[in-house]
Amino acid sequence: xxxxxxxxxxxxxxxxxxxxxxxxxxxxxxxxxxxxxxxxxxxxxxxxxxxxxxxxxxxxxxxxxxxxxxxxxxxxxxxxxxxxxxxxxxxxxxxxxxxxxxxxxxxxxxxxxxxxxxxxxxxxxxx
Numbered sequence: 001x002x003x004x005x006x007x008x009x010x011x012x013x014x015x016x017x018x019x020x021x022x023x024x025x026x027x028x029x030x031x032x033x034x035x036x037x038x039x040x041x042x043x044x045x046x047x048x049x050x051x052x053x054x055x056x057x058x059x060x061x062x063x064x065x066x067x068x069x070x071x072x073x074x075x076x077x078x079x080x081x082x083x084x085x086x087x088x089x090x091x092x093x094x095x096x097x098x099x100x101x102x103x104x105x106x107x108x109x110x111x112x113x114x115x116x117x118x119x120x121x122x123x124x125x126x127x
Contacts, residue, residue: 009105012067014039014098017059019051020081024090028052038063040102058085059093066095 018035029052036045045051059082070077084091107117 007105008107009103009109011069011101011103012040013069014100014102015063015066016096016098017063018094018096020092020094021090022092024092026084026091027089028055028084028086028091030055030084030089030091037098038067040104052084054085055091055093058082059095062095066097 015038016035017038019030019032021030021032029050031050034049034051036043036049036051038044043056062076062082065076072078080096081092081094083089084093105117107115108119110116
């Protein structure tokens with residue numbers, strides 16, 4: 001995909017990942033309403049927010065797919081809650097696409113030596 005300037009790259013949605021219980025009993029340390037955001041490749045936590053590393057491990061494979069544009073009928077577009085990996089725990093994590101999207105140029109994100117530009121986090125953009 002190209003942006004208006006003809007630069008090759010891609011868009012990623014920002015995400016919000018929120019702990020939801022909906023009356024279910026958690027076994028693990030899940031506090032309803034705690035959340036973090038995903039901005040590009042970065043997980044951003046508010047001060048004091050704590051999330052189980054096991055829950056993060058269950059979420060990580062899905063976050064890049066949720067960030068990308070998908071067909072409205074693809075399950076990744078419609079299914080938003082991920083269960084805690086402990087089968088006895090009632091905790092869930094709701095992944096919401098935020099309206100903001102970020103543009104990433106291919107040159108600033110690739111590892112291919114002949115296609116590299118300045119890394120995106122060093123080009124003046126704080127993404």
